[in-house]
Amino acid sequence: DAGVIQSPRHEVTEMGQEVTLRCKPISGHDYLFWYRQTMMRGLELLIYFNNNVPIDDSGMPEDRFSAKMPNASFSTLKIQPSEPRDSAVYFCAIKDSGANVLTFGAGSRLTVL
Amino acid sequence: GEDVEQSLFLSVREGDSSVINCTYTDSSSTYLYWYKQEPGAGLQLLTYIFSNMDMKQDQRLTVLLNKKDKHLSLRIADTQTGDSAIYFCAEKKGFQKLVFGTGTRLLVSP
Numbered sequence: 001d002a003g004v005i006q007s008p009r010h011e012v013t014e015m016g017q018e019v020t021l022r023c024k025p026i027s028g029h030d031y032l033f034w035y036r037q038t039m040m041r042g043l044e045l046l047i048y049f050n051n052n053v054p055i056d057d058s059g060m061p062e063d064r065f066s067a068k069m070p071n072a073s074f075s076t077l078k079i080q081p082s083e084p085r086d087s088a089v090y091f092c093a094i095k096d097s098g099a100n101v102l103t104f105g106a107g108s109r110l111t112v113l
Numbered sequence: 114g115e116d117v118e119q120s121l122f123l124s125v126r127e128g129d130s131s132v133i134n135c136t137y138t139d140s141s142s143t144y145l146y147w148y149k150q151e152p153g154a155g156l157q158l159l160t161y162i163f164s165n166m167d168m169k170q171d172q173r174l175t176v177l178l179n180k181k182d183k184h185l186s187l188r189i190a191d192t193q194t195g196d197s198a199i200y201f202c203a204e205k206k207g208f209q210k211l212v213f214g215t216g217t218r219l220l221v222s223p
Contacts, residue, residue: 004155031209042215043156043201056210091155095209100144102211104155 003027004105006092012111018080021108023092025073033102034067034077035091043091049075061086082112117214119202124220131189133217135202140183142204146211147176147187150199159187159200189219197221 005024013019025032033048047057052069060067064083069075079086089109093102118136125131137145143164148156162169162176162185169176175188185202199216206212 033211035213043213045210045212048209050209093156100205101146101158101161102156104148104157106153106155 003103006105016081021077023075025094029094030097031095033093037089084112119214119217131192133187135185137204144205146203148201
């Protein structure tokens with residue numbers, strides 16, 4: 001987990017509120033991934049970036065979700081407006097071009113009431 | 114099938130061997146992985162195997178790969194209470210995407 005810092009670790013919000021989750025790789029990496037974990041659906045890939053450019057966002061549930069990566073050391077996942085079904089743990093993961101493994105952050109647990 | 118499939122739950126006694134099974138979807142997947150998730154934490158890589166291998170051993174861990182059946186297994190020898198966690202298998206699809214199974218919750222009792 002030390003390679004990726006995610007914040008907040010826990011967030012409780014009310015339906016309709018905007019939620020912003022943050023990911024900071026300790027050092028820049030070529031690829032950054034956002035995953036969502038729920039009991040029903042397991043781990044789902046939402047979107048991934050290569051050199052700060054979104055490559056595949058086919059896993060993003062709907063227009064309420066958006067992700068940005070303004071630089072190699074920072075990414076955000078935003079949900080606006082949030083709904084109870086968005087409650088999940090959201091993970092950020094990184095890898096380098098030549099690597100075959102992902103390094104995960106500790107996750108952000110989101111609860112939407 | 115479309116999904117990477119794993120059994121949801123496994124319970125063993127301390128000192129026994131644990132075997133966690135996984136069926137993946139794509140026979141052309143180049144790498145297969147096992148990740149471990151402890152409570153409140155992210156996923157940590159345990160081991161991975163390249164698709165041209167049948168077996169990989171790393172201390173108490175043994176990975177077996179059957180490409181014909183698209184079946185992957187993880188054996189943990191001399192299972193300890195500290196091994197209690199959720200174990201995810203994953204396959205590498207395309208150049209960058211890892212697709213994960215639903216996870217197997219391993220409970221080790223004293």
